[in-house]
Amino acid sequence: MIRLFCNLPALVLLLASSVALAAERPNILWITAEDHGPHLGCYGDTYATTPHLDALASRSMIYTRASSTAPVCAAARTTIITGMYAPSLGAQHMRSRVKAPEWLTFYPALLREAGYYCTNRAKEDYNIRVEHKGWHESSSKAHWKSRPEGKPFFAIFNFTKSHESQIRNAHPNPQHDPSKVSLPPYHPDRPEVRKNWAQYYDRLTEVDRQAQRCLDELKQAGLEDDTIVFYYADHGSGMPRGKRYAGWSGLHVPMIVHVPEKFRHLAPEGYRAGGQSERLVGFVDLAPTVLSLAGVKPPEWQHGRAFLGKYQTEAPKYSFGFRGRMDERPDVSRSLTDGRFVYIRNYLPFLPHGQRLYYQMQTPATRVWFELFQKGETNTVQSAFWKSHPAEELYDLSKDPHETVNLAAVPEHHQTLLAMRQAHEQQVVNTRDLVLLPEPMMHQQAEKLGVTPAELAKKHYDPESILPYARLSLLPKGEADRALEKWTTQDLPLLESYWLAVYLQTLPESDVVKYEAFLLRTMKRGGLPALVAAEILARSPRNKQQAEQAVQRLVAFADTKQSDSFTSIYAYNALDRLQPLPESVIKKLAKLNAVTEGYGGSYIARMRGHLGLPEPAPTKKKKRKSNSK
Structure with missing residues (x-):
């Protein structure tokens, strides 16, 4: 007590300085x-x-x-x-x-x-x-x-x-x-x-x-x-x-x-x-x-x-942006701007920006816009949102504030495009952006290694080694063909095989047929690359039996008794892109197990709705809990 009294002036001074601070x-x-x-x-x-x-x-x-x-x-x-x-x-x-x-x-x-x-x-x-x-x-x-x-x-x-x-x-x-x-x-x-x-x-x-x-x-x-x-x-x-x-x-x-x-x-x-x-x-x-x-x-x-x-x-010189899966619709895009130009890198260029999301389609403006597009009553600018997007987009906000004129292929803007592409890829490497690791594979690898996705990104992920495979859609066709001919004959890891399959998804049937052996081999390996390969093969008009087997493979991927919810969502999206599906496939899908609780449950239900299966029930609002500490 005496020691405390002796130090009292110092204590008062400390408290006073703390209050002042x-x-x-x-x-x-x-x-x-x-x-x-x-x-x-x-x-x-x-x-x-x-x-x-x-x-x-x-x-x-x-x-x-x-x-x-x-x-x-x-x-x-x-x-x-x-x-x-x-x-x-x-x-x-x-x-x-x-x-x-x-x-x-x-x-x-x-x-x-x-x-x-x-x-x-x-x-x-x-x-x-x-x-x-x-x-x-x-x-x-x-x-x-x-x-x-x-x-x-x-x-x-x-x-x-x-x-x-x-x-x-x-x-x-x-x-x-x-x-x-x-x-x-x-x-x-x-x-x-x-x-x-x-x-x-x-x-x-x-x-x-x-x-x-x-x-x-x-x-x-x-x-x-x-x-x-x-x-x-x-x-x-x-x-x-x-x-x-x-x-x-x-x-x-x-x-x-x-x-x-x-x-x-x-x-x-x-x-x-x-x-x-x-x-x-x-x-x-x-x-x-x-x-x-x-x-x-x-x-x-x-x-x-x-x-x-x-x-x-x-x-900073650039401001960066990103887009991942939106509700039930997977997608992978990255963007950056220097204040004037906006660059968008679309890693799944077979998809449109305007994927049909159950929640977004509740807005009348969205529904009307999409219906007009389906009827062919929208102009070129209005239709772009609903069509597959290119691998790269470049817009000049000073002249085109609504981003309607893609300058990516315009020669006079080529150096700007290259500079922004390089800045994007450097950002991927510097921040260990998991852009190159699809959501199902990310969770599978993290669980296998017993780490969080962040630790996976820092210690078990090398974007520089994967970028060449994801960059195929940016190459001139001849150069991309030579790379494909080389890589599709090799026994590549699953992730690299996935990006080869994604690129093949963007090609016409006449080009894909040359890589049928790779796709069949990939479909047998399992995992997400098999799912992508199955979707490509399911479109093939040449071999009806093979196409039917590929569809059945996708149905199996959609079943949550066999797949995790992340993979199931991808499978339902692939099946949705193959519509109209045969009645026999619809009946089989209707009998599948579909989780209704936990992660992915509502999104799987929404995808089933897109396929004409039972519509998702309205989302119930949960009572918000205070988390005071």
């Missing part, structure tokens, strides 16, 4: 909304009615080239919470829920260690699982007001009013006049499309009011001058070819950042009220940025770059 650190408030691009008045959209966000922007700085990094919520939020590109963790696929490696810590936990009170209201939706997420409270009631007095806070308020599901309701009279909508050229001019756009803008007005209520609470509490405020949306608009699209209309989001005078030393050079920044910022940068604002040095394993705070960095 806390006072010098900013509160940080993130106001986020779902499914909307930069369709705000402050971004020059004259159709938008967003006075409160426009007023916030007038005393803040807006980022004109902000990217969600992923065009769908769960993948984008996984990138935010980790500060890493989700494909490096195997978490790029929608609602995949992969296990995190032990070394990974979510940024709220790092903020919490630094003395911040961290709340999230309320959406998480991460594709990755950790034991402790770091939130003091994450629930529909979470609020910075619950913090201990004097403690700095980091708080998120997420609004769902603008979500895709909210723009397709039966509201008969949108407040925004549908006749005044400025339609993008890829959308057909139909009443349903105009109405959905008008409803979308109505929802942005509602979000605008919700955002202002958050700001009013700050002001009423006397914290306006002590709080750095961010406003952003979680990816592009919920309209078709916004959300889920790997290009700029799927990734471009608003980003408004307000730094009060007290903390201007944490703002970037050139920050001014009402200003704009053309710096490339992405969701991968948010975690290191918020840590930097709190005075915490971002960990080296984070891929992002802080654009505010003590540890802010130089602007």
